[in-house]
Amino acid sequence: MTGRFFAAGADRRIAITIAILLAVAIVVPILNIAVPPASAFHVPAYIVALVGKYLCYALLALALDLVWGYCGILSLGHGAFFALGGYAMGMYLMRQIGERGVYGNPLLPDFMVFLNWKELPWFWHGFDHFWFAALMVMLVPGLLAFIFGWFAFRSRVTGVYLSIITQAMTYALLLAFFRNDMGFGGNNGLTDFKDILGFNVQANTTRSALFAASAIALALGVFITWRIIGSKYGKLLMAVRDAESRTRFLGWRAENVKLFAFTVSAVMAGVAGALYVPQVGIINPGEFDPANSIEVVVWTAVGGRGTLVGPIIGALLVNGGKSWFTGAFPEFWLFALGGLFVAVTLFLPKGIVGMWDQWQNSRRERRAAATPEQGIPPIVEVAMPVKQKPAAKSSPTPLDGGEPQPAE
Amino acid sequence: MSKSNTILYLDGVSVSFDGFRAINNLSLVLDKGEMRAIIGPNGAGKTTMMDIVTGKTRPDSGEVFFDGEIDLTRHDEAEIAMMGIGRKFQKPTVFESHSIEDNLVLSLKGPRSIFPALFHRRSFEETRRIDEILATTRLEAKRHDLAANLSHGQKQWLEIGMLLAQDPKLLLVDEPVAGMTDAETEETARLLKEIAKTRSVVVVEHDMHFVRELGVKVTCLHEGSVLSEGSLDFVSADERVVEVYLGR
Ligand SMILES: Nc1ncnc2c1ncn2[C@@H]1O[C@H](COP(=O)(O)OP(=O)(O)OP(=O)(O)O)[C@@H](O)[C@H]1O
Ligand SMILES: [Mg+2]
Numbered sequence: 034m035t036g037r038f039f040a041a042g043a044d045r046r047i048a049i050t051i052a053i054l055l056a057v058a059i060v061v062p063i064l065n066i067a068v069p070p071a072s073a074f075h076v077p078a079y080i081v082a083l084v085g086k087y088l089c090y091a092l093l094a095l096a097l098d099l100v101w102g103y104c105g106i107l108s109l110g111h112g113a114f115f116a117l118g119g120y121a122m123g124m125y126l127m128r129q130i131g132e133r134g135v136y137g138n139p140l141l142p143d144f145m146v147f148l149n150w151k152e153l154p155w156f157w158h159g160f161d162h163f164w165f166a167a168l169m170v171m172l173v174p175g176l177l178a179f180i181f182g183w184f185a186f187r188s189r190v191t192g193v194y195l196s197i198i199t200q201a202m203t204y205a206l207l208l209a210f211f212r213n214d215m216g217f218g219g220n221n222g223l224t225d226f227k228d229i230l231g232f233n234v235q236a237n238t239t240r241s242a243l244f245a246a247s248a249i250a251l252a253l254g255v256f257i258t259w260r261i262i263g264s265k266y267g268k269l270l271m272a273v274r275d276a277e278s279r280t281r282f283l284g285w286r287a288e289n290v291k292l293f294a295f296t297v298s299a300v301m302a303g304v305a306g307a308l309y310v311p312q313v314g315i316i317n318p319g320e321f322d323p324a325n326s327i328e329v330v331v332w333t334a335v336g337g338r339g340t341l342v343g344p345i346i347g348a349l350l351v352n353g354g355k356s357w358f359t360g361a362f363p364e365f366w367l368f369a370l371g372g373l374f375v376a377v378t379l380f381l382p383k384g385i386v387g388m389w390d391q392w393q394n395s396r397r398e399r400r401a402a403a404t405p406e407q408g409i410p411p412i413v414e415v416a417m418p419v420k421q422k423p424a425a426k427s428s429p430t431p432l433d434g435g436e437p438q439p440a441e
Numbered sequence: 442m443s444k445s446n447t448i449l450y451l452d453g454v455s456v457s458f459d460g461f462r463a464i465n466n467l468s469l470v471l472d473k474g475e476m477r478a479i480i481g482p483n484g485a486g487k488t489t490m491m492d493i494v495t496g497k498t499r500p501d502s503g504e505v506f507f508d509g510e511i512d513l514t515r516h517d518e519a520e521i522a523m524m525g526i527g528r529k530f531q532k533p534t535v536f537e538s539h540s541i542e543d544n545l546v547l548s549l550k551g552p553r554s555i556f557p558a559l560f561h562r563r564s565f566e567e568t569r570r571i572d573e574i575l576a577t578t579r580l581e582a583k584r585h586d587l588a589a590n591l592s593h594g595q596k597q598w599l600e601i602g603m604l605l606a607q608d609p610k611l612l613l614v615d616e617p618v619a620g621m622t623d624a625e626t627e628e629t630a631r632l633l634k635e636i637a638k639t640r641s642v643v644v645v646e647h648d649m650h651f652v653r654e655l656g657v658k659v660t661c662l663h664e665g666s667v668l669s670e671g672s673l674d675f676v677s678a679d680e681r682v683v684e685v686y687l688g689r
Contacts, residue, residue, distance in 0.1 A: 265561035268543050272536040279534045282495060283607060284522035284553045293555045 042393070043340070047259050050342050051252045058248035062241035078237055085244035085312045087352045092251045092305035094332045094344035096298040099258050101330070102339030103267065104294050105274035107192075109326050110199030111302050113206050114174035116320035118303025120210075121173055123223035123316040124157060125166030126234070130227050143225070144218045154216045163230055170307040171300045178299030179292065186288035186295075191277075200323050207321035222317025229311050240312070247308045251345070254301050258341055261297070270294055331374045337384025346385060444509045448473045448611050448641040454493060454503030455665075463489045464500070465665035471611075476637035478652045479645045480676075481662035482685055487645045488531055490662070491613045495528050496521040508610065523553065527609035531616050531645075533596040535603065537589035541580055544588050544599060545571045548606035570606065577632065578602040593620040601632065611641045618651050630654035649677075661685075 061084070064076040093115050100106040132139040136146040141153060159165040181202060185195055213219035232239040261267050273280050273287045280287050310316045319325075328351075336347025351373070358366050381388050444450045449471040456464045464486045471477055479487055492498035493505060496518045505513040513521060522528075536544050549567055551557075575581045578598040583591065588599060597617055604612050614633065618626040630651055636642060637657075646652055652659060652673060659676045661669045669679040676682055 261559070264559050265546060266555060266558035268536075268539055269547055269558055271538055272547055275536050275538055276534050278497075278518075279530070279536065280547070281518040282522050282528045282530075283548050283603065284519050285547075286519050286553065289555055 043390075044259075046342055047255060050345065051255050054248045054252035054255070058245040058252070061248075062245050065241050065244075066238060078240060081240055081244050082312060083356065085240070085247050086309060087349050088244070088247040088251050089305045089309035089312070090329075090332065090352055091345040091348040092247070092254050092308070093302050093329055094336070094348040095251070095254050095258060095341065096301035096305065097329050097333050098338055098341060098344040099261070099298045099301070100291075100294050101333060102341075102344070103262060103274060104270045104291055106291060106295065107196045107330070108199045108295075108298075109196045109323065109330065110201075110203035111298070111329050112323075112326035113203035113321055114178060114299040114302035115306035115309070115325075116203075116206070116210075116316070116318075117174045117177065118170045118306030119310040119316040119320060120217060120223070120306075121160075121166055121169040121303070122307035122310045123226075124160040124169075124217075125163060126226040126229060126311060127223050128157075128161045129229065130225065133227055134225070142218075142223075144213075144221065145216070148213060156216070167307075170303050174299040174303030174306075175296050178296045182292045182295040186291045189288070200326065203321050203326055204323050207318055207323070210318035210321060218317070220318065222315060222319075223310075224315040224317075226311065226314055234311050234314065243308065243312050247312070250304055250308055254304075255341060255345070257297075258301075261294075262341070266290070266293070328370065331370060331377075333384075335373065335377050335381075335384055337386035337388070340384070340386040340390075343384050343386035350385075444506050446473055447471060447509055448475070448507065449494065449643070450504065450506040450509070451490075451494075452504040454490075454500045454505060456489065456493060456498060456500045463665055464493065467503070467662075467666050469660060469667060471641055471643060474637075474641055476633070476642040476644065476655065476657045478655055478657055478659045478673075479643060479662060480647065480649075480652060480659060481668070485662040486665040487662055488615055489665075491528060491615055491643075491645070494521075494613060495526060519553070522607065522609075525608075525610035526613065527604035527607045527611070528613045529597075529600045529604055529615055529617060531619070533593065533600050535588040535591075535596050535599050537587065539588060540585050541575070541588055541591070541599060542571060542584050544603055545574055545606050548603035550606065550608040574602045574605050577605065577635070579628070594622065594625040597621065597629070598632070601629075601636075605636065609640065612636065612643070614642065614644045616645055616647065618646060618648050626651050627654065649673075 061076055061081060064074055065078065065081050068075045070077070093111060096114075097108060097111050100108055127142045130142065134143040134146070136143055138146045141150060145153070160169070181199075185198060190198065209215055210217050210222075211220055217223070226234050228234060229239065229243075232242070234240075262270070269280065269285060269290055273285075273290045277287045280290070306316075306320070329348075332347040332351045333344040334347070335351055336345065337343030351370075354373075355366060355370075358369055362369075377384065383391060447470050449469070451467055451469040454464055454467045455462065467486070467490065469490070479490075481487055489498060493500050494507075494513060496513060496516055500514060507513050507521075507524060507526065511524060516524070536547065539547070546563065546567070549570060551567075572581075575584060578601060580595065580599060580602065583595070588596065591599060597620070601614065601617065604614075617633065618629050621629060626648065633642060633644060633655065644652075644655065656673075658671065659673045660667055661676050661679070661682050663681075663685050668685060669676045669682050671679075
């Protein structure tokens with residue numbers, strides 16, 4: 034019974050989260066644009082930009098939760114999918130600059146002119162069109178995740194080893210994108226963006242629109258993940274997390290189960306990156322830094338993995354804290370982050386949302402046990418199923434064949 | 442020996458782990474519809490034998506055939522499961538964070554690919570089948586409970602129920618009554634005998650009362666090969682068996 038109440042509670046919480054995100058997507062831009070700056074209700078532009086960025090992080094954490102929370106795949110390379118989505122968007126934004134670059138070259142982005150390139154590399158073709166870039170935002174991270182996962186899951190790489198190779202993946206991409214001859218702007222990355230879909234990226238209205246888009250994308254991400262988790266496939270995903278070999282002997286291909294979730298998750302991370310880049314105005318190889326991917330894990334752990342809402346709360350809280358902290362004591366941020374992770378692991382192993390659920394559950398159980406019988410023996414009631422076990426334990430256990438009872 | 446009319450046919454199977462021969466020239470034949478009890482001291486290779494049949498472990502040599510004609514050494518776990526071999530682990534393994542019902546939903550026979558699972562709607566027929574299995578395994582009252590909250594014995598039953606949901610032709614059941622009370626053990630023997638009416642079953646068990654209860658042909662394994670085979674009385678009178686059990 035409690036299990037069902039609990040599930041209903043989680044569902045309601047997720048529905049509320051979606052509603053809040055959609056409301057925020059509408060209200061915040063209005064408060065920013067339509068309300069005069071003098072009003073107490075005015076949301077200043079820098080808050081819009083900051084929170085918009087956090088929402089992208091939240092989508093990234095949500096993506097990680099799908100694989101880590103629900104399938105036990107601790108990816109330490111999700112930042113790579115985020116960055117690839119970001120680069121795809123960045124390439125579109127670069128093409129929109131046209132001849133307004135420093136060199137005024139109508140055909141090539143500035144960094145290519147600087148490198149003395151004569152023509153656009155083949156993989157830059159198509160990025161003049163938004164639809165093409167939007168497709169690549171999803172396709173490139175999705176494809177990388179698919180290929181990576183296909184090999185990793187098929188060879189049954191799990192646990193720490195899998196985490197390490199995801200980390201190696203993002204590190205390899207970091208090194209690759211640093212190289213000038215890769216054609217992605219090298220060290221400096223892509224920046225100095227001008228327009229997106231014909232609107233000035235710096236304009237207040239554009240920023241508000243990007244904010245709204247991020248909130249809506251996050252809401253959609255929550256909705257899709259929620260549907261996935263609720264389906265039979267979602268149950269299978271958790272089953273693979275808890276007892277992979279059991280699923281295999283039931284005829285399921287655990288590697289395909291993981292591969293699907295991993296790919297969907299990478300696509301979500303890519304979308305998050307694509308929304309992030311126009312809001313911060315730059316994408317460079319630093320986004321592939323393995324430390325970034327680890328930070329995502331911290332957000333998710335703080336909020337509570339396997340709860341969908343938790344990672345969002347975690348991403349918002351930790352990044353809010355980071356913004357404040359790096360302002361107040363910039364040198365200590367990394368220590369604070371490390372300390373936070375240790376503290377959460379030790380004292381809040383289920384994260385904020387997980388602990389909240391646990392507390393709610395035990396409170397409900399106590400209340401349920403207290404009402405019918407005058408409140409005294411709730412513990413006995415709960416302990417009942419356990420009680421018959423010691424009796425069962427007396428005769429059982431593989432009595433290592435020590436007795437030749439058959440002889441009787 | 443002819444493979445026809447056998448459900449399981451192992452001939453000259455050997456497997457070593459780091460030079461240690463866990464299975465040594467093992468031959469074992471199970472007829473269609475037969476139930477067989479396998480006994481043997483710890484480390485005799487009983488679980489390893491099941492690993493070989495279910496595709497978890499590849500034998501170094503020897504033949505392993507299912508249903509007279511399917512070479513099991515060429516298939517992996519999932520394929521073998523789909524062909525109709527169900528397996529209960531020695532340590533009861535159920536999906537603890539799911540309800541009993543969901544455990545069965547995931548086990549029910551049906552397509553095993555991702556997209557059908559993503560858009561799956563439970564059919565009337567499936568619900569009926571789940572009701573049936575819950576009744577057989579006496580877990581009706583626990584339907585919506587989390588599997589984690591079951592007692593040890595109930596987990597064993599749930600796992601057997603999951604095998605039934607799979608609708609296999611052959612069930613491999615590793616130590617089904619470990620950790621059960623006497624009453625539960627009896628109940629389990631009844632359940633397995635019921636199942637054996639329509640399917641072939643291999644039961645590994647240490648509990649001799651239970652094996653006697655089953656009343657079927659017994660194979661005693663020792664150091665990876667068959668030591669003795671026959672009725673329980675015959676096997677337990679076999680001097681070599683007595684020696685293996687006593688002589689340590
Ligand atoms: N994967 C493995 N790697 C190394 N050794 C193994 C492996 N699997 C089994 N063995 C060894 O093979 C031998 C047979 O093991 P197995 O589990 O099949 O015995 P069993 O008859 O099931 O015993 P029990 O009654 O204790 O369950 C044991 O000595 C075990 O240590
Ligand atoms: Mg064993």
